[in-house]
Amino acid sequence: MEVLATDTEQLIKDTAKKVFFAEGRLHATTQEIADAAGVNRASIHYYFRSRQKLFDTVFIEASTEMRNKVHSVFEEALSFKDRIGKFIEVFIEKSLKHPYLEMFIVTEFNTNPKIQLHTLRPDNEKEKLKQLEIDIENEVAEGRMKPITSHNFILTLMSLCSFPFLGRDIIKNAFSINEEEYQKLIAERKGVIMQLLFLDA
Missing domain, CATH: 1.10.10.60 (Homeodomain-like)
Structure with a gap:
């Protein structure tokens, strides 16, 4: 209970x-x-x-919340392209709510490699990866994507989604933009990412 x-x-x-x-x-x-x-x-x-116990508790809760929300997208009866689009939307929404969570996840993994990976990994990981391979093969065969391995697809997708939040302050400084302009840039991310991943976006 x-x-x-x-x-x-x-x-x-x-x-x-x-x-x-x-x-x-x-x-x-x-x-x-x-x-x-x-x-x-x-x-x-x-x-x-202790402070560490509090941090560990909220870290696991926030990570699990993001994981569950993100992975629930792939349970929806949508086309592969629409699922990826929904994934991007959800990822950006959660990252706008907790923009520094991604940075803390990376920091925690680097300082504590034994952190509980199941909070971020999907259930039935091997089966989901196999289905992703099938989906990508179908998209390539239909001319909607260039050939890419499932691992490189995941790396590309996560990099395109994560870096604007991991590099938030660097980006604002490098482009000399304020918070409003940064938010506008983030609002354009889904369209940009979809165009990079899909030939018919």
């Missing part, structure tokens, strides 16, 4: 996600999180014992 979080516990987790993943304050202290949540620091210690 699932144990539901108390209102205070949920408030702390929601605030921590905002501080860590929306605002990018990876090194925020428990006091800063408590202040942002409007609770005392003792409440964080009561529910999570």
Whole structure:
């Protein structure tokens, strides 16, 4: 039976996600999180014992939420091209909500290789990869895609989706654009990515 979080516990987790993943304050202290949540620091210690435990909890929750939302797209009865388009939409939507989550995922994997990979991997991974290979072969045969392996397709898709968020500050600085202009650039991403992946986009 699932144990539901108390209102205070949920408030702390929601605030921590905002501080860590929306605002990018990876090194925020428990006091800063408590202040942002409007609770005392003792409440964080009561529910999570330590800052690291709180971080681990919200990291896994946010990663799992993104994973479930993204992988649910591939369960929909859509064409392969439409599923990829929906995947891009969902990925961008989740990344706009938590723009620094991708950076934290990369950081966590680099510093802790033993992190639980199942929070990000799909169920029946081998079967899904095989189906992806079949879908790509069909698209290539129909002249809608250039030949590409399933692994390179995944790498290309994820790179095109992730980098605008991983390199958010670099991009804004390099292009000398403000937040509004950056958001406009992100809004154009789906169309650009689809044109790069599909010949008939």
